[in-house]
Amino acid sequence: MGGLQVRLRLERPDFTLDVDLNVPGRGVTALFGRSGCGKTSLLRCIAGLERAPGGRVTLNDEIWQNAARWLPTHRRALGYVFQEPSLFAHLSVHGNIGYGMRRVPAAQRRVALERAIALLGIGPLLDRRPARLSGGERQRVAIARALATSPRLLLMDEPLAALDAARKAELLPYLKALHAELAIPIVYVSHALDEVAQLADHLVLMEAGRVTAAGPLSETLARLDLAVAHDENAGVVLEGVVGERDARWQLARLDIPAAPCALWARDSGLPLGQRVRVRVLARDVSLACAPQTATSIGNQLRATVEEIADDTHPGLALVRVRVGDSAHGGANGAGVPLVARLTRRSAHALGLAPGLALWAQVKTVALLE
Numbered sequence: 001m002g003g004l005q006v007r008l009r010l011e012r013p014d015f016t017l018d019v020d021l022n023v024p025g026r027g028v029t030a031l032f033g034r035s036g037c038g039k040t041s042l043l044r045c046i047a048g049l050e051r052a053p054g055g056r057v058t059l060n061d062e063i064w065q066n067a068a069r070w071l072p073t074h075r076r077a078l079g080y081v082f083q084e085p086s087l088f089a090h091l092s093v094h095g096n097i098g099y100g101m102r103r104v105p106a107a108q109r110r111v112a113l114e115r116a117i118a119l120l121g122i123g124p125l126l127d128r129r130p131a132r133l134s135g136g137e138r139q140r141v142a143i144a145r146a147l148a149t150s151p152r153l154l155l156m157d158e159p160l161a162a163l164d165a166a167r168k169a170e171l172l173p174y175l176k177a178l179h180a181e182l183a184i185p186i187v188y189v190s191h192a193l194d195e196v197a198q199l200a201d202h203l204v205l206m207e208a209g210r211v212t213a214a215g216p217l218s219e220t221l222a223r224l225d226l227a228v229a230h231d232e233n234a235g236v237v238l239e240g241v242v243g244e245r246d247a248r249w250q251l252a253r254l255d256i257p258a259a260p261c262a263l264w265a266r267d268s269g270l271p272l273g274q275r276v277r278v279r280v281l282a283r284d285v286s287l288a289c290a291p292q293t294a295t296s297i298g299n300q301l302r303a304t305v306e307e308i309a310d311d312t313h314p315g316l317a318l319v320r321v322r323v324g325d326s327a328h329g330g331a332n333g334a335g336v337p338l339v340a341r342l343t344r345r346s347a348h349a350l351g352l353a354p355g356l357a358l359w360a361q362v363k364t365v366a367l368l369e
Helices: 038-046 093-100 113-120 135-145 165-181 192-201 217-221 345-349
Strands: 004-012 015-023 027-032 056-059 062-066 079-080 153-157 183-191 202-207 212-217 235-246 250-254 261-266 275-281 287-288 299-310 318-325 335-344 357-362 367-369
Touching: 004 038, 004 299, 015 038, 015 202, 015 212, 027 038, 027 192, 027 345, 038 079, 038 153, 038 183, 056 335, 062 345, 079 135, 093 113, 093 135, 093 261, 113 135, 113 165, 153 275, 165 192, 183 192, 202 217, 212 217, 217 235, 217 335, 250 275, 261 275, 261 299, 261 367, 287 335, 299 335, 318 345, 318 357, 335 345, 335 357
Parallel strands: 027 183, 027 202, 079 153, 153 183
Antiparallel strands: 004 015, 004 056, 056 062, 202 212, 235 250, 235 275, 250 261, 275 367, 287 357, 299 318, 299 357, 318 335
């Protein structure tokens, strides 16, 4: 079996980490949860920085840890990016990156130094010392140093946590480039839902040292039995393609192949055919039993009710619908999910129940470029 398999139990006086987890062999898997839920402890166990006796860690069938075997961190083919860059102050950017590369024999190098530099956009910084770099630049160098070790797994522990909003915005495009171009799994720790929405393919929710749910990003975000669906910014993330640009009204049509359906959003100037991520928040979805004509809402999609659940306020309800035509939606579980937050009175007035065919109206679409 490919990918990363982890079965660990780490006991401390006031905390127990007990995890059984499979991570896909490519893409970004986000470990998401509140501070103190065990995300960083799990990452450190995977890296061999914490020893969980009797556990098992394998990557693409290579055993890093089991009852009879323990590989120390330096023998695990991984790169680790911490919250703080921890660069060597006496070395230049080039020297810091080269330090990581020297631990890998030339014949085993899978990531060229030039590629790591290009991916992180740090070519103009190579002669500088860390003291002359911004926080975002230092973190980009730390990521390049991790890549220079030619890892088969990249672990990232809240790499944006220590940055202000401007530096986060500076670094995010480079993290997206890693996601798009690296053919290795990335495990990304975060407690910020907006980061997860932009970067993750697979979502692992953690609470009190345990995994409460794991699965593809959008389907997991749409699960009404999970706390993440009750967040103020709850919603789903869909994969799309820019299918048309309306120059007159400065709009772009975003085709969602998995439904199939299309959503209109503000035109950001992206070329036709560009792959994009679309975030649709629950508060921006309304439901109707028939298509509406006299309305300002331009996105109206055929859908089927899948589930209704209580929200955190007794006057509100969450409704998950499946968008897609008769060949793609409904009980088959294909299509794409949306979540709507509405009053319980509205749900009653519409006669909402699982299996009901209706129209989902999407007021606002956030394009995650």
